[in-house]
Amino acid sequence: MNSEKETFQSKNYISKSIFYRFSQFVGFLIGARFFVAVLLTFALYVSTFFLFNQDETFRKFVFDFKVHGIIFCTVITILAGGIINQFYDLEKDHVVKPFRTRIQSFIKQKYFLYAYLALTVISLGVAWMISHKVFLFFIVYQFFMWFYSHKLSRLLIINNLTFVSLTLYPFFGMMVYYETFSRKVLLMAVFLFLILLCIDIVKDMLTKSVDKAFGYTTIPNYFKNKNTQIIIISLLIITIGVSMKLITKTGISGFMSYYFTGGLFVLILCIYLLINSTRRSKFFTLNILRFWVFVGIIAMLLNGIESKF
Structure with a gap:
């Protein structure tokens, strides 16, 4: 009887542990705005190949690792920006987005900050390997991502203009890269x-x-x-x-x-x-x-x- 009870408790513990880990994973994805990043990645690839890239063949585009590297840095930066934004907007999100905040509560805020720093370093590291100009491009992007969350999101009109500009910033970068004016x-x-x-x-x-x-x-x-x-x-x-x-x-x-x-x-x-x-x-x-x-x-x-x- 005791053996069956222990087995049941063990299974119950494993189920709770799996649920907790899954909730942490989902909480991180939502906190980093992963699904927004996926949509922007799709939009970047579509606009880059079909709008900005006028001359390259599909084969050449597929093997243009510099472009893939820039898009990778963009996605990582967007994920980092989502994390730092939810860190500053946490109190507001408790009211506006209670379900999302509840899921994010499975992860301590310090781990979000660790993830933010790690993603920032990865993005800048890859950007540095591509070129110094790309590195500078992402330094500016990441600074304004942080500054928007820290200060600009509370300022009249500037908050809206900055948010939209940061959304379009990677597309502007691709336009400059391909000189498509x-x-x-x-x-x-x-x-x-x-x-x-x-x-x-x-x-x-x-x-x-x-x-x-x-x-x-x-x-x-x-x-x-x-x-x-x-x-x-x-x-x-x-x-x-x-x-x-x-x-x-x-x-x-x-x-x-x-x-x-x-x-x-x-x-x-x-x-x-x-x-x-x-x-x-x-x-x-x-x-x-x-x-x-x-x-x-x-x-x-x-x-x-x-x-x-």
């Missing part, structure tokens, strides 16, 4: 910048009271809801103008032309939802814009496959 690429960059800026401001509208309680000076807190709506709608109207320029003036074709044409209707829908000014309509707007960014990546992939293969 054209009107089409510039307008596409402006389009993405405006969409991401709208997403960030709408997100701030949904966390307005929490941001105010924890000392984050955001556009919704400073300008109030009605003025914030006007700002976002104005940005969406400008984005519609950029889309029309891309369709009519750059000779864009294939799936990307369908994407920007369809985007006109999507942006008009978002404007309509924002005019309603309910929490639910803001939530729908946020997710529609996020989804449309993902659709853009897929459209670029399909467009590139159609043109290159």
Whole structure:
């Protein structure tokens, strides 16, 4: 009888241990924003090969280890940035993201900091092996990742502009690396910048009271809801103008032309939802814009496959 009881307790202990280790692993992935990093990696590869890389064949691109090294450093830096950001936003996340915070609680904060330092060193080490210019590029990137989390995320307007700029920074690096400067690429960059800026401001509208309680000076807190709506709608109207320029003036074709044409209707829908000014309509707007960014990546992939293969 005692033997059966001990066996049951042993199995129960093993099950709890496995669950605890699994929870730690999931908590780390969420804390490092692993899934965001995966999406950005996919977007970087798609944009690099199909937009910035105009001359290389697919075979040459596959064996261009310098490019893979830069993208690897970018992903590691994004993971490190996610960790340091959740470290500074921990109190706010307890209110805004209780489920995520609960999962992250399986790991002590000091281990997140150890992981941040390790990822930073790995990223800079690989960057140094690629070239001194790449090393400098990532020193700047990592500094502003930390400085945004430490200070800039609490400053009016600067927080939104810095967040969006840091999101696009790796894409700018690839554009410089391949020296791909054209009107089409510039307008596409402006389009993405405006969409991401709208997403960030709408997100701030949904966390307005929490941001105010924890000392984050955001556009919704400073300008109030009605003025914030006007700002976002104005940005969406400008984005519609950029889309029309891309369709009519750059000779864009294939799936990307369908994407920007369809985007006109999507942006008009978002404007309509924002005019309603309910929490639910803001939530729908946020997710529609996020989804449309993902659709853009897929459209670029399909467009590139159609043109290159």
